[in-house]
Amino acid sequence: MQSIDALRGFDMFWIIRGDALAKAIATWLGFPALASQFEHVKWNGFHFYDLIFPLFLFVVGVVLPFSLSKYTDSSGEKVDFRSAHLRIVKRTLLLIFFGMVYSGFLQFNLAELRWPGVLQRTGICYFFAALAVLHLRSTRQILLVAGLLVGYWCLLLFVPAPGFQPYDLTKEGCLVGYVDRQLIPGKLYYRYGDNEGILSTFPALATTLLGALAGQWLRSSRSPAFKVWGLYLISLACLAGGYLWSYWFPLNKILWTSSFVLVTGGYSFALLATFYWLIDVLGFRRWSFFFVVIGMNAITIYMMQQFVDFSKISQFFLGGIISMVGTACANKYTESEVEAAQKAILMVGVLTCKWLMLWYLYRKQTFLKL
Secondary structure, eight states: OHHHHHHHHHHHHIIIIIHHHHHHHHHHTTOHHHHHTTSOOSSBSOOGGGGHHHHHHHHHHHHHHHHTGGGBOTTSOBOOHHHHHHHHHHHHHHHHHHHHHHHTGGGOOGGGOBOOOHHHHHHHHHHHHHHHHHHSOHHHHHHHHHHHHHHHHHHHHHOOOTTSOTTOOSTTTOHHHHHHHHHOOBOOSBTTBOTTOSTTHHHHHHHHHHHHHHHHHHHSSSOHHHHHHHHHHHHHHHHHHHHHHTTTSOOBTTTTOHHHHHHHHHHHHHHHHHHIIIIIISOOOGGGHHHHHHHTTHHHHHHHHHHSOHHHHHHHHHHHHHHHHHHHHTTTSOHHHHHHHHHHHHHHHHHHHHHHHHHHHHHTTOOOOO
8 A cells, every 4th residue: 555655754754854844944934833843842732743753653553454464364363473473573673673773772882872762662562563463353452542541641640759749740740750760771861751761652552553453444345435534533533532631631742641642643544544545545646656765765764864964965965055045045034044044955955865865775676674
């Protein structure tokens, strides 16, 4: 299904500096409120950019019913647990290993190493979601999602961090941060905890399971139109439930609150429905090629941008244009707007370099598969 690769590529576009390009353009044009949407909220609240990692986990879940279908017979009964388990363990270990390398594990400075990370959490969520898809029917997966979300809420509602009251959701007094400070060695992302920490991984698993349920819905025998409307209805239900719950359990990406899971899940269902409808149902495929190229090698570009200086490459080719724009705009715009315009041009170069490299790999049918 091309729509899944395109949706993964759309999500990765923002991770590989599409966010910086959009923010620079919005700042240059004088739309600070729009520019702020491409930054993470400091604590409670929700911006567009807070959707990006949950959407990635959601897509990881969407793929599971397709990738694990080879381990079933024609009636849907699981017949090859051993091969499936070996595949799941292998992919999990590789994801965690790549995450550790990304974090600087090969420098062997364990005291300054950040052990949690995006790929580490992705690997853990993939592992348990894959086992759930393999061994549980969809109704039990729904119950598991509900149990994770309600259980996480109850844990914070009734169990206090030492020295604080139960349900203290501040940075200093939250149980989530306390557990991270006590159990995670090395460096934390924040002074008070880690946004890919221990307890918040449980509701993140629920995000992946929502994607798995969406994937099972797409693999069903229902008509394409029914699938699309079903995804949109589920999206509305999740959004309504999430925003309602947020009055008692605020939207918070760092804590990965249960309301945050439902809201981001709602938007993810809507995006999946839209991509599936346009690409796989109506057949409008050409526009999605840009994203498909990115989505087919998502891990490749995520890792490569950590050690390849694409900004330096962009500066080499576009440095003269950037200087000319700065001179031409100096008398018309404020200093911050001029800097934003120059950064926008730099980011166009960065994204072009990354996409052309991925396009070359795509043409050669070279894909990093875990």
